[in-house]
Amino acid sequence: MTEGNxxxxxxxxxxxxxxGAASLASAQAHAAAPNPPTALDLTNKDVQSLIFRKxxxxxxxxxxxxxxxxxxxxxxxxxxxxxxxxxxxxxxxxRDLPGGSYEVTRMGVTFYTxxxxxxYIKKFENPFTKKTIDIEYGRPAxxxxxxxxxxxxxxxxxxxxxxxVAPGVSSxxxxxxxxxxxxxxxxxxxxxxxxxxxxxxxxxxxxxTTYFGPLHEVADPSVKMPAAGHAFTDINDxxxxxxxxxxxxxxYSRGLGYKASSFDEMPETWRKLMLREYPEIARNPGKAxxx
Numbered sequence: 001m002t003e004g005n006x007x008x009x010x011x012x013x014x015x016x017x018x019x020g021a022a023s024l025a026s027a028q029a030h031a032a033a034p035n036p037p038t039a040l041d042l043t044n045k046d047v048q049s050l051i052f053r054k055x056x057x058x059x060x061x062x063x064x065x066x067x068x069x070x071x072x073x074x075x076x077x078x079x080x081x082x083x084x085x086x087x088x089x090x091x092x093x094x095r096d097l098p099g100g101s102y103e104v105t106r107m108g109v110t111f112y113t114x115x116x117x118x119x120y121i122k123k124f125e126n127p128f129t130k131k132t133i134d135i136e137y138g139r140p141a142x143x144x145x146x147x148x149x150x151x152x153x154x155x156x157x158x159x160x161x162x163x164x165v166a167p168g169v170s171s172x173x174x175x176x177x178x179x180x181x182x183x184x185x186x187x188x189x190x191x192x193x194x195x196x197x198x199x200x201x202x203x204x205x206x207x208x209t210t211y212f213g214p215l216h217e218v219a220d221p222s223v224k225m226p227a228a229g230h231a232f233t234d235i236n237d238x239x240x241x242x243x244x245x246x247x248x249x250x251x252y253s254r255g256l257g258y259k260a261s262s263f264d265e266m267p268e269t270w271r272k273l274m275l276r277e278y279p280e281i282a283r284n285p286g287k288a289x290x291x
Contacts, residue, residue, distance in 0.1 A: 040185070040219055042178040051178055051187050054218050055211040055259075057094045057104055058225035063286050065091045067266055068232055070255020072112070074128060075235075076247065081127055084112040086255060089270045091263075091285045103154045105289050109281070110137065111273045120273055128247060136241040148281075150289045170194045185219075186212040205236045213259075228259040 041047050058064050068088040073080045090108035097103055112121050112135060125132045170193075178187040188210050195203035210231045217226035236251040238244040260266055263274075263285060274282040281288040 040180075040215075042180070042185075045176075048176045048178050048187060051185060051218055052175055052189060052211070053094075053102065054223075054226050055185075055187065055213045055228040055230075056189070057092060057102075059094075060224040061093055061095055062225060062261070063091060063093055063289075064225055065089065065260040065263065065266055065285075066230075066257060067260060067270065068230070068255045068257035069267065070232065070253050071115075073252045074244075074249060075252040076128070076249035080252065082115055083124065083127075084121060085115055085118075086253060087111045087113060087267070087270045087273065088255070088257070089266055089274065091289070093286070093289055097154060101154055103152060105150050105152045107148050107150045107281075107285070107289055109148050109270075109274060109278065111270065111277075112137075113269070118269075120277075126242060126244075129243060129245065131243055133241065133243055136239065148278075150291050180215060181212070183215050184212050185215045186210055203237060206234060208233045208235075225259070225261065229257065231256055 040051075042051075053059065066089070068086070070086045070088075072083045072086055074083060075081075088108065088110045090106055092104055092106040095103045095105070112124075113119060114121050122135055122137075123132055124135050172192045174188070174190045176188060178185060180186075188208075190209065191205075191207045193203075193205040193207075211228055212230070213226045213228035217223040231254075233254045234252065238247075238249065238251050242251070263271065263282065271282070
């Protein structure tokens with residue numbers, strides 16, 4: 001679960017190009033077996049889809065939250081130059097659809113903070129170009145810092161997705177492998193997006209995520225939203241708004257985060273910024289998901 005608040009094309013990746021849940025009822029039967037470490041056939045795509053849904057979302061329609069904190073860098077050659085700290089929060093609800101599919105409604109909000117002061121920043125002095133530029137946070141009016149909007153994606157039983165994709169956009173989503181580490185189950189979920197470039201813009205995004213959570217909760221059918229965390233890395237082309245010109249390099253980040261069941265369980269920095277910048281959304285995230 002990566003940068004929210006409709007930053008560039010990231011919400012498309014986060015919610016639209018994940019591999020869907022396949023044959024959930026069959027996978028739940030595997031998970032309900034008495035000996036979870038051997039009963040969970042981690043090479044089975046049905047089981048992988050179930051693991052992804054339970055760790056990434058929930059098996060019911062409760063309101064859930066995700067947090068991600070990380071650092072954004074400019075990568076030129078083999079040298080990383082830190083830009084800012086990322087504080088990313090999102091919240092979601094899941095709705096079952098006929099035939100074993102499910103629909104996720106999700107909203108994400110991202111805040112960047114200064115690496116030294118910890119203050120929320122809306123402008124940035126690019127260390128490569130020495131230009132001070134406006135940070136693009138929201139769409140469709142980034143410089144007005146418009147509130148984010150909910151997005152929806154439907155995950156179907158064939159492992160595909162139902163989503164509106166711009167003409168010419170191609171995407172590859174990969175789920176797995178999954179493996180057991182001690183008393184935890186881990187699963188990879190990666191996405192590549194290639195879109196037609198705009199003026200002076202290259203449009204390749206690589207999101208690499210590993211989800212992890214307690215094996216006994218994932219294997220227990222009575223646990224509808226297991227505890228979970230995720231490790232995230234992305235390697236992208238420069239966004240156009242960064243004004244990097246012809247400088248070769250990549251827009252790189254890494255971060256860690258966790259799933260929460262309420263706004264109050266989210267980290268203090270993100271909660272305070274939400275209450276200050278988007279108080280209506282912060283007071284009623286569930287209502288915000290209705291659009």
